[in-house]
Amino acid sequence: MLRAQGKAVHQCDSGWVPVFVDQEQSISLMSVGFLLENPDEAVVWRGPKKSALIKQFVSDVAWGELDYLVVDTPPGTSDEHMATVEALRPYRPLGALMVTTPQAVSVGDVRRELTFCRKTGLQVMGVVENMSGFACPHCAACTNIFSRGGGEELARRAGVPFLGSVPLDPELSRSLEEGRDFIQEFPKSPAFSALTSIAREILNATPALLS
Amino acid sequence: MEEVPHDCPGADSTQAGRGPSCQGCPNQRLCASGAGAAPDPAIEEIKEKMKTVKHKILILSGKGGVGKSTFSAHLAHGLAEDENTQVALLDIDICGPSIPKIMGLEGEQVHQSGSGWSPVYVEDNLGVMSVGFLLSSPDDAVIWRGPKKNGMIKQFLRDVDWGDVDYLLVDTPPGTSDEHLSVVQYLAAARIDGAVIVTTPQEVSLQDVRKEINFCHKVALPVIGVVENMSGFVCPRCKKESQIFPPTTGGAEGMCQDLKVPLLGKVPLDPHIGESCDKGQSFFVEAPNSPATLAYRSIIQKIQEFCTPRQPKEDLVSS
Numbered sequence: 001m002l003r004a005q006g007k008a009v010h011q012c013d014s015g016w017v018p019v020f021v022d023q024e025q026s027i028s029l030m031s032v033g034f035l036l037e038n039p040d041e042a043v044v045w046r047g048p049k050k051s052a053l054i055k056q057f058v059s060d061v062a063w064g065e066l067d068y069l070v071v072d073t074p075p076g077t078s079d080e081h082m083a084t085v086e087a088l089r090p091y092r093p094l095g096a097l098m099v100t101t102p103q104a105v106s107v108g109d110v111r112r113e114l115t116f117c118r119k120t121g122l123q124v125m126g127v128v129e130n131m132s133g134f135a136c137p138h139c140a141a142c143t144n145i146f147s148r149g150g151g152e153e154l155a156r157r158a159g160v161p162f163l164g165s166v167p168l169d170p171e172l173s174r175s176l177e178e179g180r181d182f183i184q185e186f187p188k189s190p191a192f193s194a195l196t197s198i199a200r201e202i203l204n205a206t207p208a209l210l211s
Numbered sequence: 212m213e214e215v216p217h218d219c220p221g222a223d224s225t226q227a228g229r230g231p232s233c234q235g236c237p238n239q240r241l242c243a244s245g246a247g248a249a250p251d252p253a254i255e256e257i258k259e260k261m262k263t264v265k266h267k268i269l270i271l272s273g274k275g276g277v278g279k280s281t282f283s284a285h286l287a288h289g290l291a292e293d294e295n296t297q298v299a300l301l302d303i304d305i306c307g308p309s310i311p312k313i314m315g316l317e318g319e320q321v322h323q324s325g326s327g328w329s330p331v332y333v334e335d336n337l338g339v340m341s342v343g344f345l346l347s348s349p350d351d352a353v354i355w356r357g358p359k360k361n362g363m364i365k366q367f368l369r370d371v372d373w374g375d376v377d378y379l380l381v382d383t384p385p386g387t388s389d390e391h392l393s394v395v396q397y398l399a400a401a402r403i404d405g406a407v408i409v410t411t412p413q414e415v416s417l418q419d420v421r422k423e424i425n426f427c428h429k430v431a432l433p434v435i436g437v438v439e440n441m442s443g444f445v446c447p448r449c450k451k452e453s454q455i456f457p458p459t460t461g462g463a464e465g466m467c468q469d470l471k472v473p474l475l476g477k478v479p480l481d482p483h484i485g486e487s488c489d490k491g492q493s494f495f496v497e498a499p500n501s502p503a504t505l506a507y508r509s510i511i512q513k514i515q516e517f518c519t520p521r522q523p524k525e526d527l528v529s530s
Contacts, residue, residue: 001415039418042387042426047357050388075275075385076306077354101276104489108349109307115352139449145482147489170455177414177459 002029003179009034014062030061047079054080058087075109077116085120094209095123097163097202101131102150110151114158125163125205127155128198132165135190163201166194254400257368261401264299264376266518268435269394269406271427273419275385278440278478279409280304281488283382284313286407288493289511290378291337299330299376301367302341303394304384305360306353311343315491319344327372340371357389364393378518385419387426395430404518405433407475411441412458417466424470435517436473438510439463444480445502455480476510478503 002021009030010017018028032043032053045053063069071088074080085093096117100110110127117124129151135142145168155162169191175182186192227233228243236242261267270286272279283300291298302310311317311331319331321344330338342353342363355363373379384390395403406427410420420437427434439462444453458465467474481503487494495504 040421040425042422042429044387044392044426044429046389046392051356077352078306078360079356079389082354082356103485105280105309105312105485106276108312109309111350112307112352115350116354119352119354134444134453134455136446136449136451137453138451139446141446141448143444143447143482145444145455145480146485147482168455170453170457173413173455174457174459177457 001176002027004029005033005039007034012062015060016056016062018061018063028063030057051079051083054083055087058084077112081116082120085122093122094206095125097125098127098160099130100127100151100154101146102129102144102165103147104150106146107150107154110154111158114154114160123209124158124160125202125209126161127151127158128163129165131168134168137170161201161205164194164198166191166198251365251397253365253369254397257365257397258400260369260373261379261398264373264379264401266377267379267381267398267401267403268514268518269381269383269391269403269432270409271383271391271406271423272385272409273387273421273423274410274416277385277409277411277416278484279385280309280313280382281484282407282409282438282440282478283380284310284488285494285507286511286514287314287337287339287378287380288495289507290380290515291334292495294334294336296336296377297375298337299373299379300337300339301371301379301381302339302343303364303367303381303390305342305355305363305390307384308341308343308346308353310339310341310382312491313488314339316344317349317491321345324372327370328366329372338373338376340367360389361393364390365397368394368397387422391426392430395432403432405435407435407438407514409438409440410463411456412439412454412462413456414460416456417460417463420463420466421470424472434472435514436475437463437467438475439477441480442477447482473513475513476506478506478510 004019004021007019009019016030018030019034021027021029033039036043071084073084098110098113100106114124131146132151133142133144133148151165152162167190169189171186171189172182172191175185182189183192228239228241233239233242270279270283287298287300290296300310300314302308311319314333316331316333316339321331321340322329328340330340331344332338346353381394383394408420408423410416424434441456442462444455445451446453463477464474479502481498481501483498483501484494484503487497495507498504
């Protein structure tokens with residue numbers, strides 16, 4: 001999604017060198033994807049091996065000076081999630097961002113994810129409601145394909161901040177697929193303004209979360 | 212099992228308990244005794260249990276959020292429309308058990324009988340089992356590592372009194388990890404008919420489907436075919452179609468042609484599907500003539516044909 005497919009990871013004295021995805025070198029990336037010889041190869045690992053790699057990603061990668069380390073996790077509350085929390089605990093993580101789609105079936109799973117955060121002492125920064133509504137490009141009629149409002153309601157009930165809703169936008173998906181910079185090319189997209197607003201909320205909330 | 216060392220050779224490896232990284236591991240003695248390498252007796256027990264189950268189908272996806280559980284639930288509904296077909300739906304997504312909600316069974320609990328755990332029945336001929344039925348609150352989180360999840364899956368296969376079943380459908384979490392390995396291993400002696408893989412049209416999903424197909428080949432699991440979900444959206448107002456998840460690299464159709472696996476069908480986006488799932492009702496009942504329902508029915512028929520191929524004409528003539 002970040003146009004870094006096929007890149008290789010190199011070693012330096014202080015560990016693995018993460019892959020920079022932009023010219024300005026403001027975003028670096030580490031993923032098991034870089035360690036596979038063949039992109040179609042399945043990573044058929046049980047829990048302990050996955051946990052071990054995650055610990056290495058935190059302690060053995062030469063991240064350098066970072067303002068934010070963002071960790072993308074698979075769905076669930078299992079080995080990967082426990083390993084991430086344990087590996088990051090000494091570094092006092094800011095917290096967790098919950099992403100849900102609006103319908104009750106998704107919200108049902110995110111409720112359990114909130115419990116995971118509570119039990120592992122991970123602060124919840126807020127909830128994002130993704131795929132929230134679709135504006136037809138032909139007639140501008142809005143259809144709530146995956147329902148609406150479930151994420152906002154969840155945040156309210158759980159007493160955590162609601163950071164915003166991101167609508168469905170085919171251009172976002174297409175940009176990610178074709179390796180184009182969505183933010184450069186579609187600044188007028190409602191998805192762009194939603195994403196920017198959420199990022200701003202996180203930046204604004206950071207000092208309070210750090211203290 | 213407790214924490215394992217970084218270079219753990221694996222409990223079933225020949226180096227188990229003997230490798231250099233095993234020193235100091237709390238499980239070292241257990242592994243060195245060879246306990247990890249012996250075949251699990253549960254495999255034979257499950258084989259016996261599965262004698263009353265005619266067809267076993269796994270529903271897989273590489274990626275989360277592609278509509279796998281929605282598909283599994285509606286495959287179950289579709290098969291069970293024939294009241295003479297006995298269907299069982301097993302949800303092995305231990306951390307995210309959505310099936311109870313989608314089937315309208317939220318809040319139900321599992322009962323024990325002399326012959327084991329009883330599935331929860333939606334209809335007389337449609338029984339469901341999920342870890343969701345073992346949790347007392349919708350907020351309960353199942354924070355388990357791999358080995359404990361594997362134990363639960365073993366119990367589901369060995370201790371549930373499924374009875375005589377025509378189709379056992381197994382809904383899985385996304386990926387290729389503990390749950391997938393375990394269900395394939397525990398059913399190894401009982402023969403799985405095959406796997407249905409659910410995807411959405413975009414390349415980031417297809418990338419993971421290729422890995423999933425790779426996994427199926429690695430574990431000798433036949434691929435029944437691929438379902439492309441969320442394939443196009445027709446605006447209810449102007450009736451024009453949009454590709455919300457654009458098939459930038461040819462979608463599932465292109466991928467299936469390249470990898471020579473069957474494309475079972477494409478299901479369009481329909482807001483009524485999500486609504487029905489949230490209400491715990493069958494979408495087929497809510498919208499019997501919608502394009503999505505028709506797509507599902509065609510896919511279900513192909514799956515049935517895979518599992519129960521028709522007799523060749525020559526046999527019919529001679530009998």
